[in-house]
Amino acid sequence: MEIPSKFNSNQIETRWYSYWLKNEYFKSVPDKRPPYTIVIPPPNVTGVLHMGHMLNNSIQDILIRRSRMKGYNACWVPGTDHASIATEAKVVEKLKEEGINKQDLTREEFLKHAWSWTNEYGGVILEQLKKIGCSCDWSRTKFTLDKEMYESVINVFVDLYDKGLIYRGYRMVNWDPEAKTTLSDEEVIYEEREGKLFHVAYSIQNSKSKIIIATTRPETILGDTGICVNPKDTRYKDLIGQKAIVPICNRLVPIIGDSYVDMEFGTGCLKVTPAHDFNDKVLGEKHNLEFIDIFNSDGTLNHNGLIYNGLDRFIAREKICEDLNKNGNLIKFESHKNKVGLSERTKSVIEPRLSDQWFLKMEEIVKPAKVAVLEDHSITLIPKKFKSTYRYWMQNIRDWNISRQLWWGHRVPAYYYGENKDNFVVAQNISNALKKAIIKTGNKQLKESDLTQDPDVLDTWFSSWLWPISVFDGIRNPENEDINYYYPTQDLVTGPDILFFWVARMIISGFEFIGKKPFSNVYLTGLVRDMKGRKMSKQLGNSPDALNLINKYGADSVRVGLMLSSVAGNDLLFDENLCKQGKNFAIKIWNSFRLIFSWKISKSNTLSKVETQAIFWYENKFQKTLEKLEIQFIKYRISEALMTIYKLIWEDFCSWFLELIKPDYNKPVSSKLIKKVQIIFERNLKLLHPFMPFITEELWHRISTRRPDEALCISKWPEIQNYDNQSLEHFQLAKDIIVSIRKIRKEKGIESKEKLILQMNNDKKVLKFSESIIKLGGLEKIERNIDKTLNGCFFRVKKLEFFMPLKKSLDNKLEIKKIEDELSYAIGFLKSVEKKLLNSKFVENAPKKIIEIEKKKALDANEKIALLRKSLDKFN
């Protein structure tokens, strides 16, 4: 097979991905092997691949591919999320461009648009995952709105409702009076605005004194149901328990005490409007205050607004101020900066408004999830620093508001009969609902058409929290083969920003619905940021186009680039140069392959001494590296593992091993050597495959013709074997000597072609790799004795002294100075060690081991000093 000199990544990527798919290497069905399962964090169905996905999914692919090679039944389940808020917003926007208003559509019409949008763009991101090499079992692809997935969510809702864990309540939501819709927190932007702080006097019942409050929104006075002061505030604490009279509407409201009130702010007195402020709502609930809603849905005042009924909230504000002033209740106003929440789309000021919602009681069901992570450690968070975040959340858990005022999603399975909102039943579908309603009311005349389903849908997380279960249909069918085999899964890889939203809730649901944890390890990646440390976002436009990067550098290289700097849980500053580094690495591997397979092969079946040494050393080095790699993987130090392989291949394999066995120009190598090198090369490819799947598969097939069952991606990961550490130390010594020789060559300007002689006084047996030293040092030979009469220079490695006779005349003074410098350093070092050993406190307190080490340091230093003195003798 001809080997192109240039490596073209794009060509091989498509070829090998379709080869993998054709042979169904990624497909998994339960069998006798142990399972290794990962469920993908489902990306938004309408999303496009960004750097965060690339990082996240590269890590999952590395873990999956390695496990597959290690003999596990690897199953990576892909899929997408319907992402109600994001998707609905996109659809609304698109319709708007076409001149269609959401309000003008029926629910069914809108959903039709949403589905056609989903069918058009949905799954694009999954195709993009294929581009980066993700080895998912695509036959298992799931979407959170698929029929089975939908049913699972509904079943869970009904189940939790029947257990008494779901209840109806109300909650403050962000209301956009212009669009007349609820906004999620993400859709509200806060803007600093210059406003006014009004000081308003409230009379106190049965008293001539007044109490003055400060407010930015005087129109909400009409909804006031309390006055609050800090109980520690000596100015007001005596008033607690008394009643105040709200101006204009003359309502009698209690004066309450709560430490929430900041004594320093305004007058230290707070008016409480529970129906129109997030904090006031909390206070209102805590102190049992009345909730009075004063607004219509369009932001005008309602009947509770009395004479202001029908006026817009901002006009009402001015009128009320005027009237307060007339009545003498407006003491003063001052300018005041505050943050105002605006609707992202309509830019109108949002109005906090009470709204009916569904809630899930959390207190009881979180218990096993707390234990699993914090007590029995059956679930590990990586890195473990996230445990404290997890703990904090779990201890401050609040009931989960699971309803959303949207159409795109799983519709709340509650059915109302009659006008009263409290008359409803919860059921899987309308026919079940009818049965329940008939039983509940005793009215056999009820028809399906008398029932109205709740218009809201469920929070997206209320479907994603079931993901590890529902992808295996474990909710509807808890005893099926898949769920029994694949669940619990092993690893979950995701970002720390959704540790609470998603990860914690999956743990909760796992225990609640299956009675088992959903996964054993959670690997939390960092956020991908740009070189300035900014989060990558569309608004900033600082996110590189992921697919462009792949085209430019190749998928393998981009994967390497991302992995090189991504320590678990630490944000990574993404620099395109890292992809370049990845590409250089790919090219290096490609060229090493070209070198080996360009050699002429002789029929000889022997190995030279250097070749034997090189193979022996590399075998040992490989085993030691493999051992290191296993540890790094156990600890999920994936970027370190990549660096380990990077160095094994670039340094050990290319720079040392290949240089050692490289034949002289145009000389052949023995067939025996080629066979050995081939095995070594194949094993290198195996270690590298999870990180760089495409180039490794390509080279694997170039080495020899393979049957389909011999593909690299399903080949066996090398088993760890014993290795000889001492030999590795001996080779390290040889390397140090070679480096010293190269240094002298450079210093003295000796060409690499010129053969040199190395002399030493020790027995040559101390050098186990002398032939290797001769080859890479460019030596003629190594001699047993140092000839002191010759011109040349000394160097020392460990405790050995070497001398190289040189033809060039040398400046002896310089040589002497160098040795003297080294000597004075050694003497200084010895002194500091001796000082330590003379310190009685050190000797008394330090562990024996440490003292031994110090003693050895002194001994070694003494030996070195002697050696240096001997070298100096030569010059005298």
Next chain:
RNA sequence: GGGUGUUUAACUCAGUUGGUUCAGAGUGUUACCUUGACAGGGUAAAAGUCGGCGGUUCGAAUCCGCCAACACCCACCA
């Protein structure tokens, strides 16, 4: 405002219960090297008072306290 982290070479990061020959890696930088896989390369070198101050200890990058800067999550102040 509450919480959680981070701060080590020009850059991105390691540094595992305080203790081996004076803190490591990759990239970058500098010098030299091109007919023999690869200039997308090779060989070598330089580069850090471990954020600041104080404490514990025979000994601190590592443990404790305070301060500073930055980041993320939560709540956003009448």
